[in-house]
Amino acid sequence: MSSALRVHWTIAPEIAPRPLINCNRCGFVKAYRCSEKFRVNANGKRIDAWLIYRCVDCDNSWNFGIFERCNRRDIAPALLAALESNDPALVRSHAFDIVALRNQVGRVEEFPDAVVRKQVIGGIKQGATVLDLRLGLEIPVSLRLDRLLANELGISRSRLHALDERRLLTIEPDGAKALRKPVREGATIRIDLASEPDRRTIISAAGG
Ligand SMILES: [Zn+2]
Structure with missing residues (x-):
């Protein structure tokens, strides 16, 4: 028209959703915020990758599993490089994946x-x-x-x-x-x- x-x-x-986790250092359920950093562990041919979250009060860490015990051959080199360099777009795509977060934590605070x-x-x-x-x-x-x-x-x-x-x-x-x-x-x-x-x-x- x-x-x-x-x-x-x-x-x-x-603001990325925050998982609510029973913080063993605080002794209470606390919100954990995304640190925007991955942790990648290579054990021989097996690779684990997590996105690290930290308690808003005590900085205790919690690992959000991206993949675990994955065969190195099955991971594209570009993805591995993005994980190792904490690529912001990759961080964002996982940090806002509310469904995957809920599957691992149960309760998630949304903004x-x-x-x-x-x-x-x-x-x-x-x-x-x-x-x-x-x-x-x-x-x-x-x-x-x-x-x-x-x-x-x-x-x-x-x-x-x-x-x-x-x-x-x-x-x-x-x-x-x-x-x-x-x-x-x-x-x-x-x-x-x-x-x-x-x-x-x-x-x-x-x-x-
Ligand atoms: Zn805490």
């Missing part, structure tokens, strides 16, 4: 805050009355869609729900019920702002 501004949002979580990078991908800026948002996720986030939209557009969640009730808000897939669920990769949101007096502020907050 000619009156729409199309914007792509790339959403990245800000819903996210950084949003906004990029105009088409449409018109001047005089736009419709906002077309496309969401991309670097890593799954636990942030609810209505919270994300409210934070980033500078409008209240109740107003978002009111826009939905007036059929001015369209979400694909899943429709309005997606508002109360975590943000999904590839979701598109269309908001008709033609009757909103502050639409220029909202469109500019969206990245326009």
